[in-house]
Amino acid sequence: MNRFFLERYGLTQTDLERYLAAALEEGGDYADLYFEHTTVSSLLLDESLVKTATEGISMGCGVRVLAGEQTGYAYTDDLTPEKIIKVASIAARIARGPARVSRLGLAEASPTNNLYPVALPATDCDLAEKLALIRRADQAARAYDARIHQVRVTYGDQIRHVLIAGSDGRVAGDFQPLVRIGVFAIAQENGKFQAGSSGGGGRVGLEFFESETTPEHFAREAARQAILQLEAREAPAGDMEVVLGPGWPGILLHEAIGHGLEADFNRKGISAFSGRLGQRVASEICTVVDDGTLPGRRGSLNMDDEGEPTKRNVLIEQGVLKHYLQDRLSATILKSAPSGNGRRESYEHIPLPRMTNTCMLAGHEDPQEIIRSVKRGLYAVSFGGGQVDITNGKFVFSASEAYLIEDGKVTAPVKGATLIGDGPTVLTRVTAVGNDLKLDPGIGTCGKNGQSVPVGVGIPTIKISRLTVGGTSLKQLQAFQ
Amino acid sequence: MSENHLEKIAAGLVERAIAAGGSAADVIMYEADEFSTTVRLGKVENLKEAASRALGLRLFLGARSATAFSSDFSDSSLERLVKRTLEMARATSEDPASGLPEPKLLGAYAGDLELYSGDIGELSPETRIEMARRAEAAALAADPRIKNSEGAWFEASQGCKAYANSLGFSGSYQTSYCAISVAPVAQDGGMQRDYWYSVARRASALESPEAVGQKAAERALRKLGARKISTCRVPVIFDPETARSLLSHIFEAVRGDAIYRSASFLAGKLGEKVANSNLTVLDDGLRPGGFGSRPFDDEGIPSGITPVIEAGVLRNYLLNSYTARKLNLSTTGNASRGVAGPPGVGPKNFYLVAGPQTPAKILQSVKSGFYVTDLIGFGVNIVNGDYSRGASGLWIENGELTYPVEEVTIAGNLAGMLNQIQMVGSDLEFRGALAAPTLLVEGLTVAGA
Numbered sequence: 001m002n003r004f005f006l007e008r009y010g011l012t013q014t015d016l017e018r019y020l021a022a023a024l025e026e027g028g029d030y031a032d033l034y035f036e037h038t039t040v041s042s043l044l045l046d047e048s049l050v051k052t053a054t055e056g057i058s059m060g061c062g063v064r065v066l067a068g069e070q071t072g073y074a075y076t077d078d079l080t081p082e083k084i085i086k087v088a089s090i091a092a093r094i095a096r097g098p099a100r101v102s103r104l105g106l107a108e109a110s111p112t113n114n115l116y117p118v119a120l121p122a123t124d125c126d127l128a129e130k131l132a133l134i135r136r137a138d139q140a141a142r143a144y145d146a147r148i149h150q151v152r153v154t155y156g157d158q159i160r161h162v163l164i165a166g167s168d169g170r171v172a173g174d175f176q177p178l179v180r181i182g183v184f185a186i187a188q189e190n191g192k193f194q195a196g197s198s199g200g201g202g203r204v205g206l207e208f209f210e211s212e213t214t215p216e217h218f219a220r221e222a223a224r225q226a227i228l229q230l231e232a233r234e235a236p237a238g239d240m241e242v243v244l245g246p247g248w249p250g251i252l253l254h255e256a257i258g259h260g261l262e263a264d265f266n267r268k269g270i271s272a273f274s275g276r277l278g279q280r281v282a283s284e285i286c287t288v289v290d291d292g293t294l295p296g297r298r299g300s301l302n303m304d305d306e307g308e309p310t311k312r313n314v315l316i317e318q319g320v321l322k323h324y325l326q327d328r329l330s331a332t333i334l335k336s337a338p339s340g341n342g343r344r345e346s347y348e349h350i351p352l353p354r355m356t357n358t359c360m361l362a363g364h365e366d367p368q369e370i371i372r373s374v375k376r377g378l379y380a381v382s383f384g385g386g387q388v389d390i391t392n393g394k395f396v397f398s399a400s401e402a403y404l405i406e407d408g409k410v411t412a413p414v415k416g417a418t419l420i421g422d423g424p425t426v427l428t429r430v431t432a433v434g435n436d437l438k439l440d441p442g443i444g445t446c447g448k449n450g451q452s453v454p455v456g457v458g459i460p461t462i463k464i465s466r467l468t469v470g471g472t473s474l475k476q477l478q479a480f481q
Numbered sequence: 482m483s484e485n486h487l488e489k490i491a492a493g494l495v496e497r498a499i500a501a502g503g504s505a506a507d508v509i510m511y512e513a514d515e516f517s518t519t520v521r522l523g524k525v526e527n528l529k530e531a532a533s534r535a536l537g538l539r540l541f542l543g544a545r546s547a548t549a550f551s552s553d554f555s556d557s558s559l560e561r562l563v564k565r566t567l568e569m570a571r572a573t574s575e576d577p578a579s580g581l582p583e584p585k586l587l588g589a590y591a592g593d594l595e596l597y598s599g600d601i602g603e604l605s606p607e608t609r610i611e612m613a614r615r616a617e618a619a620a621l622a623a624d625p626r627i628k629n630s631e632g633a634w635f636e637a638s639q640g641c642k643a644y645a646n647s648l649g650f651s652g653s654y655q656t657s658y659c660a661i662s663v664a665p666v667a668q669d670g671g672m673q674r675d676y677w678y679s680v681a682r683r684a685s686a687l688e689s690p691e692a693v694g695q696k697a698a699e700r701a702l703r704k705l706g707a708r709k710i711s712t713c714r715v716p717v718i719f720d721p722e723t724a725r726s727l728l729s730h731i732f733e734a735v736r737g738d739a740i741y742r743s744a745s746f747l748a749g750k751l752g753e754k755v756a757n758s759n760l761t762v763l764d765d766g767l768r769p770g771g772f773g774s775r776p777f778d779d780e781g782i783p784s785g786i787t788p789v790i791e792a793g794v795l796r797n798y799l800l801n802s803y804t805a806r807k808l809n810l811s812t813t814g815n816a817s818r819g820v821a822g823p824p825g826v827g828p829k830n831f832y833l834v835a836g837p838q839t840p841a842k843i844l845q846s847v848k849s850g851f852y853v854t855d856l857i858g859f860g861v862n863i864v865n866g867d868y869s870r871g872a873s874g875l876w877i878e879n880g881e882l883t884y885p886v887e888e889v890t891i892a893g894n895l896a897g898m899l900n901q902i903q904m905v906g907s908d909l910e911f912r913g914a915l916a917a918p919t920l921l922v923e924g925l926t927v928a929g930a
Binding site for chain 1 (some may be wrong): 484498521523526527528529530531532533534535546547548549550551552553563565569570572573574575576606627629630631657666671672673674704707709712714726742743744748819820822823855857858859860862864865870871873887888889890891892893894904926927928929930
């Protein structure tokens with residue numbers, strides 16, 4: 001795995017040891033080097049024209065020095081030895097005093113699982129093959145309904161080679177493919193316009209798009225949503241019973257629970273979940289995991305961006321808070337085991353505790369029964385983005401496809417609306433968990449402190465006894481009460 | 482590296498692209514030094530420093546085009562880049578609207594826009610750390626209920642941008658930027674976090690760290706004891722920070738790419754009344770020291786001032802040369818381009834012109850209502866204007882701020898909201914490329930318990 005940087009840049013073990021020694025010349029507890037070489041390519045099809053093809057390479061090395069709770073960081077996009085030594089010396093300035101690292105014998109970590117055994121990475125495939133995919137999506141979206149007025153298809157892939165060398169002697173490398181297609185459709189009727197979107201991908205090759213998750217599938221899904229919105233009525237406003245469909249609505253977990261459990265916020269005591277390990281934060285039918293080891297998933301990694309193998313971490317077990325998501329620094333300070341969640345956007349960034357694929361495990365209930373049990377409520381099946389205030393725990397996520405439930409039946413589609421709740425209490429109101437766990441289609445990106453990383457979510461159908469729905473209709477609310 | 486040197490590399494790459502067979506080409510380049518530090522509870526937590534550079538090439542083969550980017554400026558790497566871009570361009574579609582701007586439109590504003598100041602570079606790392614430390618100390622000292630903090634930050638960057646195209650234009654300019662920010666946590670039963678910041682293109686224009694810390698503390702403290710309110714329809718006041726987010730939605734709705742795709746609720750409304758007559762929105766590329774100021778856009782079009790909404794009437798969309806051709810209009814010099822991909826549309830200094838009322842006067846006019854200080858989430862649909870976001874702030878009773886409110890949403894439709902802006906504040910202040918004063922909006926639904 002490490003041959004990439006050896007072959008391309010002549011990077012040897014002796015070099016790594018020399019750079020680490022430079023990083024620790026002022027002292028410090030630990031240093032690491034993060035070498036990255038990423039090739040990306042993207043395509044845009046708009047108005048049935050391939051308007052853009054883009055390709056590029058970004059590469060560089062980030063040097064980190066840890067001294068107590070302090071981090072020194074510097075990076076360069078020039079991989080010559082002089083430049084790397086120079087940035088290592090800059091990162092070293094954080095530390096004062098003798099180095100607390102005794103030996104620098106590097107040893108390559110034994111290979112972990114290969115979660116993404118892609119025969120031919122998408123980045124290496126012919127442009128013609130990728131163009132065919134986006135053209136198929138365009139045609140399928142337009143063929144779906146005569147009211148489809150505009151279609152835009154985006155395609156992107158990347159290959160990321162990384163090599164991490166730490167002053168604890170660990171050297172670990174990985175090769176991380178990623179691919180994604182997105183379809184955006186606009187429907188028009190009587191001068192009114194409505195939008196729909198869909199997409200999917202993962203750490204897979206182009207064969208991912210051959211069956212089921214075809215370009216046509218995503219295209220029809222985007223078109224269906226746009227057409228559906230043409231007849232959507234005002235969303236209700238206020239507290240009500242909410243049923244979330246399986247899959248993408250798992251963004252609830254990401255916002256309500258996941259961010260608040262990232263260990264950096266907790267060691268600093270600024271998360272609404274700080275000091276709550278061992279406490280009940282969900283009803284006992286809820287078990288939530290963050291699993292970086294699901295094969296081929298967008299949020300999966302063989303190792304995190306500190307060289308630690310990823311794991312399946314149980315965050316909430318039968319309602320009780322079990323674990324935080326750790327990076328190296330937080331795990332050291334909290335004297336906790338590393339969890340394989342130290343991630344960074346690129347060599348330009350300091351690692352932080354981040355999620356991978358965050359899922360609620362399946363329960364026993366029949367999803368149809370769950371819907372039938374609701375007299376008046378909202379059934380939300382597709383979401384756009386979400387956000388959370390870590391400190392007070394208030395989170396939002398925005399439904400892009402939702403329906404009213406009336407007398408146990410799914411009835412009229414309603415316009416998009418934001419749902420708002422309180423992270424530490426929302427899962428205590430989960431009164432039913434379906435047997436239909438589904439993962440998202442593979443398009444999620446999470447932002448934190450200005451760093452974006454690919455993530456996944458998953459959830460079965462669940463019922464929440466009370467959640468605030470941010471619609472506009474007061475009338476419907478009155479009818480509900 | 483000097484500005485001139487960057488400009489030469491850019492122009493050299495354009496020549497190389499034409500020599501390889503491109504019918505037209507342009508190149509954008511950036512080079513930047515970055516510094517940031519985090520101080521938390523008085524101690525340095527992070528110290529980060531780096532220099533980086535990158536370039537992006539766009540190459541045309543008649544009406545076809547492709548783009549590529551790299552941070553490797555070596556001869557062999559640029560050779561490969563041109564070859565690869567040419568290959569990709571052959572595979573794209575003929576797009577009649579594609580191409581460089583009309584040659585006669587190219588140029589640069591000649592005056593000094595005060596985008597760069599050497600005084601930032603003169604601040605030692607110790608001084609920078611000390612400024613963050615002082616901001617946090619001021620927040621922590623403001624009240625005994627502030628015992629914790631997410632940290633305080635000092636950030637600085639200095640950079641250079643160059644652009645060249647095969648019509649003979651080449652230009653470059655330097656920019657600088659610095660910021661102090663702090664995020665204290667107030668505690669009294671529950672916890673509340675808020676932040677405040679100061680940003681400027683020269684160090685001497687930054688507010689004092691103490692003022693930033695004090696303001697951040699006040700913002701966090703006033704949230705303590707927040708509660709939910711019942712669902713209602715009341716007048717809503719957006720403070721300048723949240724008003725700026727409304728302005729960002731107006732920007733999204735007037736960008737040329739959203740207009741030609743019918744992906745905006747303002748598409749087809751040029752010349753029509755789209756907002757209350759107290760509303761005027763300008764896009765100004767020439768404000769001295771402005772974060773959206775620049776001598777020319779990322780296609781070599783000189784900056785100017787574009788009226789977007791005048792007394793409620795939609796006067797102009799914001800366009801680059803591509804979207805201008807799609808709409809049979811002229812570019813407004815709003816091309817904005819990172820190294821990856823073709824130019825998009827970006828704001829210059831995009832702002833809502835200040836109105837006559839002081840914020841205090843606006844507040845006094847509201848019998849009962851909601852004063853919004855924070856908005857979260859992405860529940861804004863530019864295609865149809867539907868708006869629904871998570872909100873927190875303060876309840877207004879008889880013209881005064883009373884208790885804090887959280888865990889509610891505000892919802893409406895942007896088209897309606899623009900017409901229901903009843904008052905525009907006099908408190909316009911630039912803290913970024915977008916700016917807006919306090920606004921009073923009617924007709925929004927507040928959803929809560």
